[in-house]
Every structure is written in C-alpha cells, then in structure tokens.
Amino acid sequence: MSNLFTILLSFVLLYKYVALFIIVFLSGLILPLPSNTLILALGAFASQGYMNVTLIFIVSLASNVLGDCVGYALTRSLKMRNLIENRLKHFSTTARLKEFIEQYAGWTILITRFLGTLGVVVNFLAGLLDIPFQYFLLYDTIGNALTIACFVFVGYGLGVYTEAYSDITKLLGWIILIIILIFMLIKMFLHKKKKD
Amino acid sequence: MEHQKANLYLKIIITILIIVLAILCFFLVQQYRTISQQKAISAERFNFANLARHHSLGINEINLIEPWMTFNYVSISYKVPASYLQTMLGISSSTANYPNITINHYAKTVGTNPNSLVEKIKNAVQQYLAQPRK
Numbered sequence: 001m002s003n004l005f006t007i008l009l010s011f012v013l014l015y016k017y018v019a020l021f022i023i024v025f026l027s028g029l030i031l032p033l034p035s036n037t038l039i040l041a042l043g044a045f046a047s048q049g050y051m052n053v054t055l056i057f058i059v060s061l062a063s064n065v066l067g068d069c070v071g072y073a074l075t076r077s078l079k080m081r082n083l084i085e086n087r088l089k090h091f092s093t094t095a096r097l098k099e100f101i102e103q104y105a106g107w108t109i110l111i112t113r114f115l116g117t118l119g120v121v122v123n124f125l126a127g128l129l130d131i132p133f134q135y136f137l138l139y140d141t142i143g144n145a146l147t148i149a150c151f152v153f154v155g156y157g158l159g160v161y162t163e164a165y166s167d168i169t170k171l172l173g174w175i176i177l178i179i180i181l182i183f184m185l186i187k188m189f190l191h192k193k194k195k196d
Numbered sequence: 197m198e199h200q201k202a203n204l205y206l207k208i209i210i211t212i213l214i215i216v217l218a219i220l221c222f223f224l225v226q227q228y229r230t231i232s233q234q235k236a237i238s239a240e241r242f243n244f245a246n247l248a249r250h251h252s253l254g255i256n257e258i259n260l261i262e263p264w265m266t267f268n269y270v271s272i273s274y275k276v277p278a279s280y281l282q283t284m285l286g287i288s289s290s291t292a293n294y295p296n297i298t299i300n301h302y303a304k305t306v307g308t309n310p311n312s313l314v315e316k317i318k319n320a321v322q323q324y325l326a327q328p329r330k
Contacts, residue, residue: 006264010298013266048252048273168231171224178217182210189206192199 008038013045017055021063028067032117035064036151043155057152064144065137068123072136075127105131106139113143255325258318263303263310267295270317276324284320285313 012019020042027035039060046053109126112119126136253260253273261270267287271278278295281287287294291302299317303310 006262010264010266010300013264013269014296014298045269045273050269050272168224168227171220171227175217175220175224178213178220182213182217185206185210185213189203189210192203192206 005034005037008033009041012038012042013050016051017059020056020059024060025063025067028064028120028123029071030120034116035060036114036116036147039148039151040155043152043157044159046152047156047159053152053156057148060148060152061141061144064148065141068119068140068144069133069137071120071123072127072131072133075124076130076133102129105129105135109136109139110143110146113140113147119143255322258322258325261299261314261318261321263300263314264298266298267302270299270321271295274321274325276321280324281317281320284323285316 008023011023020038023033023038024035027033039056042051042056042060043053045051046056105126108122109131112122123140252275258274267278267281270276271281282289282294287302291297291305294302299313300310303313
C-alpha cells in the first residue's frame, strides 16, 4: 500500500465523512488522488461496522459532483478559457479530442467518471466547449452514482480482501488497454497494407 | 522502402504488446488463485440480504492491523473494547483523543517503534478474542 494512500486512510478513519468529502472533492476538481480506491476501502470499513454505506454513497456523490462542476465552471469562465485555448491550440490531439467530445458529449462524460484523472480533463474540456450545464450535470451525476455504487458495493462485499481485489482491477485495466492498443495497431497495419 | 520500414515497426510493436499481454494475464491468473484460496470472492458475500450484516474481523485477520489504523477502528472492527486495549497497552487516561488517534501518532508521542506497538496490539486483540464468550 502506498504512503499517500495510508495517509488518506488515516485521515478518513479520524475524520470520517468530513475527510471523505474533502478528498473526493479535491480529486474531482484537480488533484490526482486515488478516490475510487479509497471508496473501495471505505466499503470494506462499512462492512466491519465502522462507517455507514448509505452515508459513504451520499457524501462521495455530492462531493464528486461538486468537484466536477467547479472544474467545469473554471474553464467556462472567460479568463480561464482564453488562457487554456491559447495553450492547447498547439496540440493536434486536442483538436481531435474536442471533436470527439462535441459529438459524444453525454457518453464521454458518463464513461470517464470510471477513469479517474481522465474525468477531470473531460470536465475542463466540457466547460471549454460550452456543453450546457444541465446536460453536463445530468451525465456527471449518473456516471458518478454508478461508479461510486460499484466501488462501495464491491468494497463492502470483499471486506478485508479489498486490497487484493484492487491489484486485480489494476491488472484488468492494463490488460483491457493493451488489447485496445493491439486492436488499433492491427487495424492501422491492415489499412496500410490495403493502401499499398 | 519507407512503407516497409513503417510496417516492420508496427509488427515489432504489436509483437511486444502481445508478449506483455501474455505476462499480465499470467499475473492475473496468479492473483485470482490467491484470492480464491482466501475465499474472498463468493456469491454469499455479495448477497443483498447479507449486506446489512457486518463482518467483524477475527483471530485469523489479526495480521491486518497496521500503524495507519486508529485504536477506535481496531476496537470496532475486532469487537474489542477500547478500554481493554488501553489497559493492556498501558495507555494513559490523559492521552488526548484516545481512542480516535492513529497507532503511528501514539507511537511517536510516547517515543516507541510503531511496528513493535502493532505487535503488542495484535497480542492484546488475540488474547481478548481467545477468551470464551458468554
């Protein structure tokens, strides 16, 4: 278990829901904190009677949505937008990502709630692209509710074996990513061969 | 020529990724076997009717006690009274915020090694759990 993670766990054991709110809010806003893994661990704490599952869900959802909305609002404000647009216009991948998000805004927001730091990037881009706030809030809330419910439920069910399970999920994440990369590269290779 | 080089690089990268994928799948199977032996994944644990029941920790889970935990958490999860731990470990009644302090913090306060304090806590919890219950 990493040093940072044990510090976060101690913080939550001492200050419970207040600590949970602060950590998840900051993670939703900008900081790369392991909030999903933390919620998994809190599910385990709840299974032992130390915390309440329903309160963990409500506090995590509220703070996550709030953090995402603040991130969205920051880029929506005029000064931040000019600053970011001037920096990002030099990257061609940003233009492609912008196109993708404009076309599939709802699904992008929803799916990236499961993907940690990528969710934060999408929050900023959603504000930059003037995605309507009600639309952003709806998909953000649904995505966060599903993510948090999954992690709390799995943490509660696995209890003390949560740490072993989080190693498996990390491995699964890498395996899925590599399979997608292999698939994309094979597609690229076949496309080139066809062109030749 | 350039096309052939690009195709060759693509083939090499795809081969490397397949090898990495095979290695990761091997580790995944190893992890799953470990968890299966511990009976961590079973349908019963995820039964909605069981979700309301708390799974307190027992003698077999004593090794899970770590310095980042609080005395309050140890007390609640192992169902060991905080006062019992206080007596067994010689924790003064004037210790601020006990039992809501981390084992690490208490060890630093009294100038002792956190890991040796954890061993004492494990022994105390083990002794308590070994007592016959009414």
